[in-house]
Amino acid sequence: MLKKQIYTLVIIIVSLAFLKSASLAQPPSDVTDSGLGGSNIITGTVLVANGGRIERRITIRLQTMTRGDRVTMTDENGNFAFRGLVSGDYTIVIDKESEFEPVNQTVTIVQARGFPPVTQILSVRLIPKAHSQAKPGLLDAAYATLPEPGQNLLKKARDLSAAGDHSGAIEQLSLLTSQYPTFMLGFNEMGVEYLRMGHLEKADVALLQAIKLQPDAFAENESGTGFGNDEALLRRGAGFKTGQGVERTIRSGKIFSRHSFG
Numbered sequence: 173m174l175k176k177q178i179y180t181l182v183i184i185i186v187s188l189a190f191l192k193s194a195s196l197a198q199p200p201s202d203v204t205d206s207g208l209g210g211s212n213i214i215t216g217t218v219l220v221a222n223g224g225r226i227e228r229r230i231t232i233r234l235q236t237m238t239r240g241d242r243v244t245m246t247d248e249n250g251n252f253a254f255r256g257l258v259s260g261d262y263t264i265v266i267d268k269e270s271e272f273e274p275v276n277q278t279v280t281i282v283q284a285r286g287f288p289p290v291t292q293i294l295s296v297r298l299i300p301k302a303h304s305q306a307k308p309g310l311l312d313a314a315y316a317t318l319p320e321p322g323q324n325l326l327k328k329a330r331d332l333s334a335a336g337d338h339s340g341a342i343e344q345l346s347l348l349t350s351q352y353p354t355f356m357l358g359f360n361e362m363g364v365e366y367l368r369m370g371h372l373e374k375a376d377v378a379l380l381q382a383i384k385l386q387p388d389a390f391a392e393n394e395s396g397t398g399f400g401n402d403e404a405l406l407r408r409g410a411g412f413k414t415g416q417g418v419e420r421t422i423r424s425g426k427i428f429s430r431h432s433f434g
Contacts, residue, residue, distance in 0.1 A: 203253040204244035210258030211289040212281045218250040219297045225250035235263040259283050264296060272298040322352045338365045356386035
């Protein structure tokens with residue numbers, strides 16, 4: 173009898189957890205029905221590099237494993253949602269924005285038999301494509317003063333990054349910055365590679381070092397990057413503990429050089 177009561181209590185607790193998870197989601201009023209015959213939902217928010225919501229409507233594509241794609245638009249606050257989903261793997265795709273790199277984010281839905289529908293909540297952060305985000309004269313001068321062995325390391329790092337080998341790019345940039353510790357672009361590009369891999373604490377160290385070395389090389393732009401209200405603080409390279417700087421920096425609207433995403 174006691175075992176049966178414990179089992180019943182566990183079922184209730186787990187069910188409440190699923191219900192609480194579902195209640196946290198606040199999908200936009202215009203929810204796209206996937207037509208797949210399920211009862212689950214994927215809802216998300218699209219963010220720009222500074223952590224703010226994108227303030228215009230953009231196209232979101234949902235790739236299914238066997239039933240083709242479904243397309244929707246965000247609302248004016250960057251929110252989107254797909255309903256009617258069955259258990260399985262899905263991919264959120266954003267690839268129609270000329271100023272941002274393509275995004276592919278996988279989402280897995282698992283609805284256990286007898287349990288309430290699942291609502292998967294996610295944030296999708298857009299990464300700007302290469303822009304003239306830094307002052308060309310300063311960066312060109314910095315590159316010109318880099319000895320040929322350093323230029324070769326930088327080229328290898330960029331080639332590896334372009335091929336999708338971000339770990340390999342970081343290895344080359346680590347060699348570059350250890351041999352030429354005053355070369356700002358090396359730290360800047362290392363920070364961006366760490367961001368691509370989701371290693372925020374390591375990106376923090378590299379990007380703040382780039383700002384300390386050459387703060388005048390960075391400029392604000394329209395894609396959610398550049399210096400914001402904390403410019404003076406960042407120029408001094410002070411006020412951040414490891415692991416806090418990049419998240420605050422990105423969310424406040426700071427850093428990335430012209431070559432960051434080239």
